[in-house]
Amino acid sequence: MKVIVVGSGFGGLAAAALLAEKGVEVQVFEKNEMPGGRASVHTDKGYTFDMGPSWYLMPDIFETFFGRFGKTPEDFFELKQLDPSYRIYFGADRSVDIRKDIEENYRLFDSFEEDGAEKLKRYLESAKDKYELAINELLYHDYEKLSDMFNRRLMKEGRKLNVLQSMEKFVNKFFDSQEARRVVEYSIGFLGGAPNNTPSFYHMMSHIDITMGVFYPEGGMRKVADSIYRLSQDLGADYRFNEPVREILFEGEKAVGVRTDNGTYDADLVIVNADYAHSEVDLVPEERRSYSEKYWKKRVLAPSAMVAYVGVNKKFDAFDHHTLFLDDDWEDGFDQLFDPKKAAWPDSPSYYINVPSRTDTTAAPEGCDTLFILIPLAPGIEDTEQRREEFFEKILDDVAVKIGEDIRPYIETKRIFALEDFRERYNALRGTSLGLAHTLRQTAVWRPSHQSKKSSNLYYTGGYTHPGIGVPMVLIASTIVVDRIIEEYGL
Numbered sequence: 164m165k166v167i168v169v170g171s172g173f174g175g176l177a178a179a180a181l182l183a184e185k186g187v188e189v190q191v192f193e194k195n196e197m198p199g200g201r202a203s204v205h206t207d208k209g210y211t212f213d214m215g216p217s218w219y220l221m222p223d224i225f226e227t228f229f230g231r232f233g234k235t236p237e238d239f240f241e242l243k244q245l246d247p248s249y250r251i252y253f254g255a256d257r258s259v260d261i262r263k264d265i266e267e268n269y270r271l272f273d274s275f276e277e278d279g280a281e282k283l284k285r286y287l288e289s290a291k292d293k294y295e296l297a298i299n300e301l302l303y304h305d306y307e308k309l310s311d312m313f314n315r316r317l318m319k320e321g322r323k324l325n326v327l328q329s330m331e332k333f334v335n336k337f338f339d340s341q342e343a344r345r346v347v348e349y350s351i352g353f354l355g356g357a358p359n360n361t362p363s364f365y366h367m368m369s370h371i372d373i374t375m376g377v378f379y380p381e382g383g384m385r386k387v388a389d390s391i392y393r394l395s396q397d398l399g400a401d402y403r404f405n406e407p408v409r410e411i412l413f414e415g416e417k418a419v420g421v422r423t424d425n426g427t428y429d430a431d432l433v434i435v436n437a438d439y440a441h442s443e444v445d446l447v448p449e450e451r452r453s454y455s456e457k458y459w460k461k462r463v464l465a466p467s468a469m470v471a472y473v474g475v476n477k478k479f480d481a482f483d484h485h486t487l488f489l490d491d492d493w494e495d496g497f498d499q500l501f502d503p504k505k506a507a508w509p510d511s512p513s514y515y516i517n518v519p520s521r522t523d524t525t526a527a528p529e530g531c532d533t534l535f536i537l538i539p540l541a542p543g544i545e546d547t548e549q550r551r552e553e554f555f556e557k558i559l560d561d562v563a564v565k566i567g568e569d570i571r572p573y574i575e576t577k578r579i580f581a582l583e584d585f586r587e588r589y590n591a592l593r594g595t596s597l598g599l600a601h602t603l604r605q606t607a608v609w610r611p612s613h614q615s616k617k618s619s620n621l622y623y624t625g626g627y628t629h630p631g632i633g634v635p636m637v638l639i640a641s642t643i644v645v646d647r648i649i650e651e652y653g654l
């Protein structure tokens with residue numbers, strides 16, 4: 164059996180490895196020059212930047228994935244638990260650290276509000292409960308039709324999920340202080356959502372980042388992508404870089420291969436990891452599309468971003484490995500990100516700075532820091548050189564106020580990556596950085612289907628599909644797809 168995989172993001176790499184392990188002949192076509200997709204790498208003047216993911220969360224999912232090959236993550240890379248897990252700046256005058264030791268976090272919450280520790284304890288118990296339900300009943304299951312969601316445990320527990328309540332309402336019932344609310348709400352950003360458009364069961368995110376902790380794979384997230392790439396190659400998968408797929412070929416309803424600029428290639432089955440909307444609209448003829456162009460126009464997209472990759476010849480201790488700067492008007496900022504009528508470059512941006520050189524000496528030259536500055540932006544807004552530069556200056560002014568020092572005199576390298584780059588480099592719909600937001604109507608059965616509705620041997624994996632956004636979720640998506648193929652074809 165021969166399978167063609169379109170795209171070598173985490174979704175494509177994982178599918179290639181899992182299939183190659185079953186003895187399937189796998190050929191992967193990738194538009195860009197390297198594997199990893201959103202987890203691409205930028206290097207300049209001795210600074211190395213992971214261009215996309217920087218948080219290694221849910222280590223259990225990576226263990227399960229590598230376990231399929233009789234391996235552990237540590238067979239490929241060293242894993243360190245970060246402490247502090249991350250730092251949060253509230254406005255201009257206060258920062259707090261979320262620590263590896265949960266007792267310290269309880270004390271912190273007591274400093275936020277009366278009974279803060281007790282409230283956090285109850286909140287985290289509930290988050291753990293939902294996480295376990297998700298792992299056991301939701302994430303690894305495929306949902307093609309509504310009835311797939313009605314298994315007995317899910318029906319029983321489903322009521323507890325309280326699906327119609329928003330994170331915002333749920334959190335506001337638990338906590339009174341702005342600080343406590345923000346610490347438990349910021350992680351919704353990982354799902355590309357806002358507290359008012361994300362269902363409350365996603366408060367399980369706090370079990371993930373506060374209880375389970377935040378990890379760093381030595382050598383960065385690129386090391387994780389590279390490990391799966393090498394693993395799949397060792398198992399026989401063949402990669403073609405700089406070779407975008409231009410068309411998926413069909414005979415009747417069957418996908419029979421792909422066309423690139425170099426010719427046509429046959430396959431018994433095609434798995435698409437490239438952005439779903441691009442693949443359907445640009446690669447598949449109209450009669451073989453599962454969704455219309457109107458469907459894609461109506462989706463709630465996760466934000467895009469402007470990311471600045473900045474190398475500075477000084478170490479700035481005010482930044483931890485992961486530092487979040489939440490603006491005083493944090494909640495108001497969500498309108499400019501999610502309401503298409505108000506979409507604009509943010510007036511009061513909240514942003515995130517990742518400094519891998521805090522943990523990893525190979526990320527920057529000695530005495531220097533590698534800064535990854537990410538500001539969420541609404542997808543589809545105008546993106547020009549001038550806008551980017553003005554916005555970058557605005558962010559650096561804000562950083563100077565918050566950390567009490569201007570980083571500008573120390574900049575040795577700078578690259579800005581924003582909407583147009585996401586569109587151009589990854590074929591991302593309206594320049595989204597993450598794909599589809601996790602609103603209720605875009606969860607489980609309501610995410611785009613893994614199997615094409617119009618062609619039985621055309622499959623889709625990656626962040627647009629169930630279970631969704633983030634590296635661990637994408638590994639699960641490919642596991643679901645490959646398990647279906649294994650079952651269907653008796654591999």
Ligand SMILES: Cc1cc2nc3c(=O)[nH]c(=O)nc-3n(C[C@H](O)[C@H](O)[C@H](O)COP(=O)(O)OP(=O)(O)OC[C@H]3O[C@@H](n4cnc5c(N)ncnc54)[C@H](O)[C@@H]3O)c2cc1C
Nearest residue numbers: 170172173174194200201216217218408437625626633634
């Ligand atoms: C800035 C940023 C920060 C993030 N931070 C985190 C984080 O800290 N932790 C976390 O877990 N997740 C994070 N994420 C999310 C995570 O990176 C993604 O959810 C995940 O990597 C998506 O993987 P994927 O395989 O679905 O898609 P992609 O990585 O986009 O892979 C799709 C691949 O398809 C290729 N392609 C597109 N069109 C074609 C074509 N026509 N022919 C051939 N190939 C094609 C693309 O070039 C790409 O390589 C972040 C994402 C971004 C952008």
